Amino acid sequence: MLLDPSDVEVCIADDTTGHGEDGAPTATPIVQTSLFTFPTFAALIDGLNAEHERHVYTRGQNPTVAAVERKLAALERGEACKCFASGMAAISAVMLATLRSGDHILFVNHTYGPTLQLAEHLRRFGVEHDVLLDLDAGAFRRALRPETRLVWLESPGSMLFRVLDIRALTSIARERGIATCIDNSWATPLCQKPLALGADIVVHTCTKYLGGHSDLVAGAVVSTTARIEEIFYRAYLLNGGILAPFDAWLLLRGLRTLPARLRQHEVDALRVAEFLRAHPAVRRVHHPAFAEDRELIASQLTGYTGLLSFELAHDDFDSVARFIDGLRRFRIGVSWGGVESLVISPSRSDNARELDARGIPAGLVRLSVGLEGADALIADLDSALARAR
Numbered sequence: 001m002l003l004d005p006s007d008v009e010v011c012i013a014d015d016t017t018g019h020g021e022d023g024a025p026t027a028t029p030i031v032q033t034s035l036f037t038f039p040t041f042a043a044l045i046d047g048l049n050a051e052h053e054r055h056v057y058t059r060g061q062n063p064t065v066a067a068v069e070r071k072l073a074a075l076e077r078g079e080a081c082k083c084f085a086s087g088m089a090a091i092s093a094v095m096l097a098t099l100r101s102g103d104h105i106l107f108v109n110h111t112y113g114p115t116l117q118l119a120e121h122l123r124r125f126g127v128e129h130d131v132l133l134d135l136d137a138g139a140f141r142r143a144l145r146p147e148t149r150l151v152w153l154e155s156p157g158s159m160l161f162r163v164l165d166i167r168a169l170t171s172i173a174r175e176r177g178i179a180t181c182i183d184n185s186w187a188t189p190l191c192q193k194p195l196a197l198g199a200d201i202v203v204h205t206c207t208k209y210l211g212g213h214s215d216l217v218a219g220a221v222v223s224t225t226a227r228i229e230e231i232f233y234r235a236y237l238l239n240g241g242i243l244a245p246f247d248a249w250l251l252l253r254g255l256r257t258l259p260a261r262l263r264q265h266e267v268d269a270l271r272v273a274e275f276l277r278a279h280p281a282v283r284r285v286h287h288p289a290f291a292e293d294r295e296l297i298a299s300q301l302t303g304y305t306g307l308l309s310f311e312l313a314h315d316d317f318d319s320v321a322r323f324i325d326g327l328r329r330f331r332i333g334v335s336w337g338g339v340e341s342l343v344i345s346p347s348r349s350d351n352a353r354e355l356d357a358r359g360i361p362a363g364l365v366r367l368s369v370g371l372e373g374a375d376a377l378i379a380d381l382d383s384a385l386a387r388a389r
């Protein structure tokens with residue numbers, strides 16, 4: 001993992017607490033207030049006229065939330081950031097602010113399930129979409145429609161972690177005046193900077209690695225000041241999906257250990273991936289480290305995180321369930337990116353055909369490699385794999 005020293009500084013430093021002053025606190029204060037008062041009525045009116053940048057009401061701006069927004073904008077090399085109550089609130093806000101009836105969204109790569117479910121709901125408002133799983137630039141050109149207003153990228157993608165050529169796809173979209181948004185949750189801004197690769201908007205779930213301890217739900221959008229202001233007025237202030245000051249504070253605390261956590265997640269997940277790749281009960285391991293196009297990977301990712309998947313050789317539902325139930329260290333649950341290792345599978349007893357249609361192999365198991373240590377995790381996988389056969 002190649003970390004930019006300035007990113008590590010942004011993650012760790014506090015920019016709100018008066019460095020150099022006697023008795024300055026080291027942690028950002030939690031400004032637990034719903035509203036801010038003004039010395040005069042005229043000053044309040046000024047505040048209301050610029051609510052995207054002034055403290056008036058915590059449904060708009062709050063200093064603790066603003067502290068984490070500054071950090072995320074800096075890490076993504078974006079001009080501005082807005083934080084939300086969840087990753088899905090951030091994703092909804094981008095769609096709501098960008099699209100109108102008659103528009104079309106093109107999703108490229110395997111996309112986070114609820115993001116696609118949201119797109120299904122948008123059909124009721126006259127917004128159509130397609131999902132493109134052929135990642136070739138030619139296929140991408142052909143899939144764009146005259147009505148396409150938004151291209152939605154995920155790289156590495158959900159579940160199979162296939163990597164897109166972000167530069168190529170965003171430049172094609174830009175030529176046609178189509179906005180591109182990328183979900184950068186897997187890589188985090190420490191390992192991939194999509195705005196520098198040509199994307200217009202970056203979204204994150206902060207619930208995963210950025211928070212890092214499975215104790216908060218949050219999301220973020222990073223883009224230009226103009227776009228964030230548009231999102232603020234169209235889909236933040238009036239939708240009300242705000243990040244609460246206390247959760248913003250937890251997120252600030254999580255960010256302080258992000259560089260150290262990611263370094264360890266990378267090393268341990270690579271060891272787990274190598275172990276699985278050599279195991280006879282495993283058909284295939286999905287991790288960007290094993291992708292063929294090394295040049296592309298090296299030009300986009302400066303490191304790997306700890307989320308990967310693999311296919312069991314015995315891929316019927318009962319074998320998957322037996323394997324998962326045989327694990328002791330990996331806990332069974334949704335989400336990922338915390339200190340504890342987690343396991344899940346998209347497999348159900350009745351969805352083999354649906355998975356096939358989505359290009360997801362039967363027998364797929366997803367692991368979030370936590371910080372318990374690779375030796376203990378590999379021993380756990382080894383004994384559960386023995387039972388799965």
Ligand SMILES: *Cc1c(COP(=O)(O)O)cnc(C)c1O
Nearest residue numbers: 086087088112183185205207218
């Ligand atoms: C979890 C997740 C989201 C949604 O984030 P929430 O904070 O759960 O709303 C979005 N994208 C990806 C890739 C995710 O894994």
